[in-house]
Amino acid sequence: MRVLDKKLIRDFKRLWAQSLAVSLVLACGVATLILAVGAYRSLDETRNAYYERYRFAHLFASVERAPDALSSRIAAINGVAGVQTRVTQFALLDVTGMAEPATGQIFSLPDYGVPRLNLLFLRSGRLPEPGRRGEVVVSESFASAHGFMAGSELHATIAGNRVAMHITGVALSPEFIYAVGPGDIVPDDKRFAVLWMRRGELAALSDLEDAFNSVSLSLLPGTNSGAVIEHLDQLLAPYGGTGAFDRDDQISHAFLDTELTQLRGMAMVVPPIFLAISAFLINMILARLVALEREQIGLLKALGYGRWAVVMHYVKLVLVIALVGILIGFAVGTWLGNGLTRLYAEFYRFPFLIFQRSPDIYVLAALVSMGAAIAGALKAVLAATWLPPAVAMQPAPPPLYRRASAVSQMLTGFLSQLTVMALRHMTRWPMRAGLTILGTAAAVSLLVTALFSFGSINFMIDTVFFRTDRQDVTISFSQPLGPDAVLAARRLPGVMAVEPFRALQVEMSFGPRSRRISVLGKSSTSRLSRLLDLDLDPVSLPPSGMVLSERVADQIEVRVGDIVQVKILEEGAQIHNVAVTGIIQSYLGLGAYMDIDALDNLSRVGPRRSGVYAEFDPAQAEDIFAAIKSMPAAASIALQSVSLQKFRDTIEENISIMTSIYVVLAGIIAFGVVYNSARIQLSERGRELASLRVLGFTRREVSSVLVTELVLIVLIAQPLGWGLGYGLSWLVVLGFQSDLFRIPFIVEPSAFGWSSVAVLSAAAISALIVVRRVRSLDMIQVLKTRE
Amino acid sequence: MSTLTPVFVIKDLTKIYQTGDVIIHALRGASATFYEGELAVMLGPSGSGKSTFLNIVGGLDTASSGTARFGDLELTSCNEAALTKFRRDHVGFVFQFYNLIPSLTARENVALVTEISRNPMKPEDALSMVGLEDRMDHFPAQMSGGEQQRVAMARAIAKNPDVLLCDEPTGALDSKTGRVVLEALTRINDELGTTTAIITHNAVIRNLAHRTFYFADGEVVREEINKKRIKPKDLDW
Structure with a gap:
């Protein structure tokens, strides 16, 4: 070597x-x-x-009821590679041992063979036998949550018919990699299932023989999906198409x-x-x-x-x-x-x-x-290597300190010489001090970014679950029904209040911009499911006009007072002009709201109800669940308390993993930066510090010179780190914005506090390790040698 | 000289260092007494033990055996904190390599000590005594070697120490600046009456002293009282 x-x-x-x-x-x-x-x-x-x-x-497209014959016309659209029509229904599932009903989405499989699109991966068992009644394949998440396998049984209410189901297999589908039920925010494996049964049987149960209500298309490579969507919508419109996506x-x-x-x-x-x-x-x-x-x-x-x-x-x-x-x-x-x-x-x-x-x-x-x-x-x-050898072999000239400005002279006049030493050393290498501050600030900012989501999510939970949707349960009907259905729901045992809602698919346009959206009609006096304005105060729906969530308003660039064009995508495709009367806050989905009576007037097919929000007496929960299970009109239910719990669990798990990782990362940065900075200081100033010891300064006093500089650096880094973290968090919130959900940008003071606590602790530990070395400063050696 | 009061009484001091496998006897039983107000010079070749002796007397190092008494204080039985306090309250040091703090001006280097002293003089007065009244706001890097050494001396005397210990104070200086520094030292000794001990290997300097200790092989081999002191400017360097 x-x-x-x-x-x-x-x-x-x-x-x-x-x-x-x-x-x-x-x-x-x-x-x-x-x-x-x-x-x-x-x-x-x-x-x-x-x-x-x-x-x-x-x-993908949904339609109310389209004849099978339409399938070949869809296949003929330019750029379409494959078409799969099918029947789909929401159903309430009655699972032995679970009081509340689960929600199932049932898809049809072709009567023979396998679908052309959205193939199933059969984890175990087999597909339903053609012609054999009641056989289904269930999604793996639901099966594992309940311990189902081939041979298990459950009951379902499909379009008002109670059906005994026999599970023949467990499967996965590329359509449900992330399987979230209607009204839920995160997957609830116990309460949401996807099921597949043969088309003949499902069509008969849903009154959709020789017809379909769902269609999927695959496209040839390089095809402009926009053009195909437009064409497909035209074909489906007469049959109640709600817009392809x-x-x-x-x-x-x-x-x-x-x-x-x-x-x-x-x-x-x-x-x-x-x-x-x-x-x-x-x-x-x-x-x-x-x-x-x-x-x-x-x-x-x-x-x-x-x-x-x-x-x-x-x-x-x-x-x-x-x-x-x-x-x-x-x-x-x-x-x-x-x-x-x-x-x-x-x-x-x-x-x-x-x-x-x-x-x-x-x-x-x-x-x-x-x-x-x-x-x-x-x-x-x-x-260093650039210096000629003769120059390099001589000691470097001592660091040059210049007289500081009059202001700083005045300031230093009040400080002890030890503090002045620390300050001058820091300002002597402003670049290095600056970068050290920046490095420490980076650690703080990473933590703020990791921790702020707690505050945001809590705020979101509070807004969504406690201020907006305060109902206990949302029951969706399998198809729009008359107002009698609402009265029927009110008569369920234990129900204390109900509020109806109606969902209507529309295409909303303003100038050149348009957006497909579901308009939700609610009672203007609704108490359970409320709307909040941008300041999060409850607002009631005006008797006419439409209220939009902020995201929708931004997307089509409308303001209060603008008139938007609303094209109803169901029941005859009429077009109306509707005034935007308010903009509201909403963190989930895309929201457009109207007074339910005004919406009824707009659709011109009389009052229709898509479901109800209900408040019930928790003591009678079992009774109401049993009643809902046997309620023919109900297609799905969402339980707020269960959704909230599931949401909290999921978020907590994800966030705690992420937070631990970030705490480690930030700790390493803080330690690396502060430890090295302290070691370098000690190395550069060992002679000075030993001299101080010789002059009779105690270890504590000598250490204070080192520590003062570190403390200053770390303290200045805190607000900077908070600022950087605030900015980074904002970027995260922007990155999360989607049509599905948005995270409110709330950084609670505790996020700053804990970030600083973590970084200050890491800094303190590293400083202590270095300060211990002050003990072993060799006073005599220092005096004998020239720097 | 019968009224002389002893300041330091040092008896049979030994110091053994072990570095790796090598054992070094830096002191082998050195004894000496310093008297109040005297200027003592310690002469001897490199490695004769004079620096080790001074370091122990100044509370910078500990002895392996023997006693070193400062008034009522037995230095050899002091712990670290007591030695720090001893240095802080009683001793002024001057070293060959000045050991100034580069980030502090001359005035601030002196103030560094006066801030922690019980009975200090004003930093400006200390600097005037060594002839630096015009250079008080300069940083060490802006001063010559002789000036830096005089700042170190001002720093050492500013706390009105009982003793001033100087280890090769002129070692890094040429004869002209060396003389200026020695003049400052004798002036301090004359005017303030500070007991002063100077280590040097320059035999000429003994002519300034009241008393000279000769070091060899870790012992004081001879002690000499100087009957006829001369002034630094008359030194035959």
Whole structure:
């Protein structure tokens, strides 16, 4: 081994603690890059493979009742590759041992063979036998939640008919990777099921023989889906078509897309923060090392080592630090990536998982890390090796302090000389102090970003569950019914109040912009399900005109007072002009609301009710559930308390995992930055500090000089970190905005508080480790030697 | 000289260092007494133990055996905190390499000590005594070596110490600036009456002293009283 390499190894051993702190920061960058990109690719690849192998459709449309013969005309639309018509119905499921009814969405399978689109992955059992009544296949999530398998039984109310069902198999569908029931926000495996039965039987039960009410299309590559949607809507309009949509509006697909977008955001934002901080730390350490070894560098050059030989010597040291970080990052990133992908596999329903382990991302992570490390080192090393040997062998001139401004002189007049020392040292290297502050602020901001979601989600829960939708249960009818159905619901045992609602599919246009949307008619005096204005105060619906949620209003760019064109997509496609009378806040879905009587007038087919919101006496819950199960009109129910619990559980699990990861990441940054900063300070000022000890200053006083600077840096970093975190959180909220849900932007003071507590603790620990070294300052050695 | 009051009474001081496998006997039983108001010079070649001796006397280091008594205080039985207090309250140090704080001006370097002293003089007065009244707001990097050493001396005397311990105060200086520094030292000794001990390997400096201790091989081998002191400017450097 060459002598210089021996020196390298000894240097590395000597600097191990500082190097490790940097390696860990670097490892965070590498790990988060591999984690985010790895999980993104695995999820994306798995989804694509699943979609392709199981022929997930490109377009979807619902219709009231269209004749089978229409199918060939749909297939003839330019660009359509395949068409699958089917029958679908919501049904209430009666599961033995569960008091409340579950909601099922039943899809038809062709009478013979398998569907052309949206194929099932049969996990176990078999498909229903053609012609055999009551046989169904159920979704895996529901089956596992209840322990169902082939041979299990349950009952369903399908379009008013009570049917005994015999499970023949358990399956997965690309349409329900994320299976969320009507009225729910997160999947509830116990209470939402997807079922498949043969078409003949389902059509007979739903009164849809020789007809369909749902159609899926696959498109030829390169086809403009907009044109096909337009054409399809024209064909379906006479039959009560409610408007076709593509994958972007398909709930399962859209949720997965949100997840993928988040992962991509994480891959783009988080790793660069870590890499930048590592580069800065390496620069700080190397600059100090080179300053200490300045005379050795001069000597090496005097002995005949070339400039690049010396540069390479230090670059090698940095590469060792980088290599350690890269290896740790590889291991942790791969481990976390697999964990995350498995977590996805639990949350999302895939038949298989493709772990995309792409070597390119590892190579990229390694190269970027080494690049950052070398970039950090190069400036310090080049400056030192540039000096002629004779100059380098002389000690560096002492750091030059200049008289500060009159103002700061006045200020320092009030401070003790020890404090002045700390302040001057900090302002002597403003760039370094600034970057140290920025690095610490980055740790704070990461935590704020991880923690703010608690406040936002709590606020969302409060708004949605306690201020907007305060009903106990929402019962949806299998088809729009007359007002008698509402009275029937009121007479259910234990029901204390009911409020009707009516949903009407429309296309809303304003100028060149239009949007398909479901208008919800509610009673203007509704007390259970309320609307909140932008300040979250309850508002009542005006007797005429329409109220829009903020997101809808933004999308079609309307303001209060504008007149929008409303084209009813059911029952005859009439067109009306309706005034926008209010804009309201809504975090879930796209909202458009009218007074229910006004909506009835608009549709011109008389009063129709899609369902009711009800309040019931919890003591009679069992009775009301039993009654709903045998209520012919009911197609699905949503229970607020169960939804809320499920929502909380899911969010809590997700957030606590994320928060723990971010706390570790932020801790590593804070530790890396503060520890290195303190060590460098100690190294630079060891002589000064030992001199202070000689002069009779106690250890505590001497430590205070070190600590003052650290405390100042860490304190200044707090508000900066809060600001950065606030901005990052806002970006997160923007990234989450979708038609499905929006997160309110609420950063509670506790998010700032806890972030600071975590970072201050990490900083305090690292400072303490360094301050302990003040004990071992060698006073005598310092006095004998020249700096 | 019968009215002399002893300040330090040091008896049979030994100091053994162990670095790796090597055992070094830095002191092998050195004894000496310093008297109030005297200027003592300790002469000897490198490695004769004079610096170790001064470090123990100044409370910077501990002895392996022997006693070092400062008034009623037995330094060899003091703990770390007591030694810190001793240095803080009683001792002024001047070193070969000045040991100034680069981020503080001359005035502030002196104030560093006066802030923690019980009975300090004003930093400005201390600096005037060493002839630096015009350089008070300069940083160390803006001053010559001799000026920096005089700041160090001002810092050492500003707390009105009982003793001033100087380890090679002129070691890093040329003869001209060395003389200026020595003039300041003798002036302090004359005017303030501060007991002063100076380590040097420059034998000429003994002519300034009341008393000279000769060091060799970790012991005081000879003690000499100087009958005829001369002034620094008359030193034959």
